Amino acid sequence: MPEKSESQPIPLVEERVHVGKEDVVTGRVTIRTVSEEIEQIVHETLDREAIEVTRVPIGREVNALPAVRTVDGVVIVPVIEERLVVEKKLVLTEELHIRRHITQETVEVPVTLRKQRAEVERADAHADTSPQRSTNERP
Secondary structure, three states: OOOOOOOOOOOOOOOOOOOOOOOOOOOOOOOOOOOOOOOOOOOOOOOOOOOOOOOOOOOOOOOOOOOOEEEOOEEEOOOOOOOOOOOOOOOOOOOOOOOOOOOOOOOOOOOOOOOEEEEEEEOOOOOOOOOEEEEEEEO
């Protein structure tokens, strides 16, 4: 048999690796905290600042708001208020000039006047029987 030259594929093999992890308990640990008290003296300088407020009455009218100012280390803060001013003035609005005029007028007015008079009658027991009359008139 004669030999023939034929090509044959050659298989190539490759290996691949896969790496995985696994948790494994190898032991246990217990943790505690312990507090200790240690007394120690600490030296430190502290500053303390006190504020003194003095109210100074002024009572002066101003045209504009005064600014906050500092004089010799004293901060001066102006306090203002608005006040309603009602002004009352005497105003001469008019004068009354009064003159007296005297006139005389003669008038005739009918008037009814009353007049009383008293009549007295006396009867004398020893004299004649005719009564005596006297009249007193009063206007």
